[in-house]
Amino acid sequence: MEQLKIGSITLTWLDGGVTHMDGGAMFGVVPKPLWSKKYPVNELNQVELRTDPILVQKNEINLLIDSGIGKGRLSAKQIRNYGVTEESNLEASLKEIGLRPCDIQYVLMTHMHFDHACGLSSYEGDKLVSMFPKAEIWTSQTEWEEMKQPNIRSRNTYWKENWEPVENQVKTYSKKKEIIKGITMLHTGGHSDGHSIIVLEDGGETAVHFADLMPTLAHKNPLWVLAYDDYPMTSISEKQRWQKFSEEKEAWLTFYHDAYYRAVKWDRNQGISDSVIREKTKHKE
Template sequence: MDQWKIGTKTLTWLDGGVTHMDGGAMFGVVPKPLWERKYPVNEKNQIELRTEPILVQGYEGKNILIESGIGFGKLTDKQKRNYGVTEESLIEKSLEKEGLTTADIDIILMTHMHFDHASGLTRWEDDQLVPVFENAVIYTSETEWNELKNPNVRSQNTYWKENWEPIQEQVKTFKEEVEVIKGIKMVHTGGHSDGHSLIEITIENDEKIYHIGDIMPTHAHHNPLWVLAYDDYPMTSIFQKQKWIKPDTWYFFYHDCIYRAVKWDKNGELLERVPRSPKM
């Protein structure tokens, strides 16, 4: 597992699984000769997208999780094939290495509730789906939660009741923004989904680092115009990228298979980076 210490805070990436999604869909209208220079692609035109939750520690003694992974034993063989899932979540083993269990997670921050972010929230116990993190308060935006429960013809393919029904008593929603704990804020952005949110974390001396979810799922999506075909509101994604992507600022990722975190200069060139360790 990769661990990034920044000031007195620690971010640890847990083993949450991996998908391989169509590169064309992940880069929308951007021609392949352009995006394949930025991010590796396989012979099936798929790009590797990790689904690795980030454990945040250093805030009032709380164990805070960002996203939840792809889950374990939740997907059919057809779904695994369609979504290129070659590894499922091993969250319990990852937490064990940190001296923790799933019961020790206090807060979970969900940028949105698409299946590749939310499937790790529940698990099968005998013939019943139960919460994985039974003691956690789970935050997502009110807009996201409402659409999740009443998906439209497009979103019903990614909002699955298996991922929300067992945890609904644990969920706490917000409208535009919420300070979950002193130093950690969620802000509703829309774009990728109508209820999508970003996470702003304050480190020492008011330095802020950001996880802006699937508005910028990898470092290769830095260009504001490089938005996903999966985005429900692409123009909103572009606006939010213009608003939130700033020079000399750290951004960290859930999906990126190359970097855990990066910082760009004012010209859009990589200034600093935290690489992802190759999986042994």
């Protein structure tokens, strides 16, 4: 498993599963001859997208950024439609580093779309129960309200099965919430009305988790937004705002969906100056 240090904060990428989504949907109005140079596409016009939660550890506190697609949570039809080739191996990933789901104290949900939220629960017999029974689950108030009362567009991705088992663990915030010192959630909107990013700062170093404002490094161009975005103009302005912040801080950018890059180091003069690449990608090279 790949790791990154931000001061005394350790980030570890877990195995949350993999989907394959339509490339046109993932890059919106950007012509395929342009985006396909930046991100590989298969014969079905699908791009591979990891759904890998990030374990964040500081001062013996265990936090998780998003939860993966879960195991046994999707129907055969959903597995086909979403191009799922691997379900989550989250418990095995945690076990490898000596942890269990009950050791997670906080789960930071950038948003509650199914590919980020299915891993919040698992089946015990025919009943869904919380995967992280001792955790506080944080998301924005706007996101939580839409999760529970989706509109005609969002009801395809906000499923009651993903919030009902964990409802008593959920805590919400309005604009900004420092979960523990140096780890802050910030409401941006854009991809969804309640979408959040996460900023990690420690020891003079910074990382920004853009979540689905920038799902892959190929989405670096502020104008390259998803057809899935509910508020694309907000996505553009928030990407510009936080990219400027990242450049000024020479920050790391971290990814949940990118099948190749876990993180890239942002340098105000040179652009990308360092990177953490997924191990399986390295093995192919």
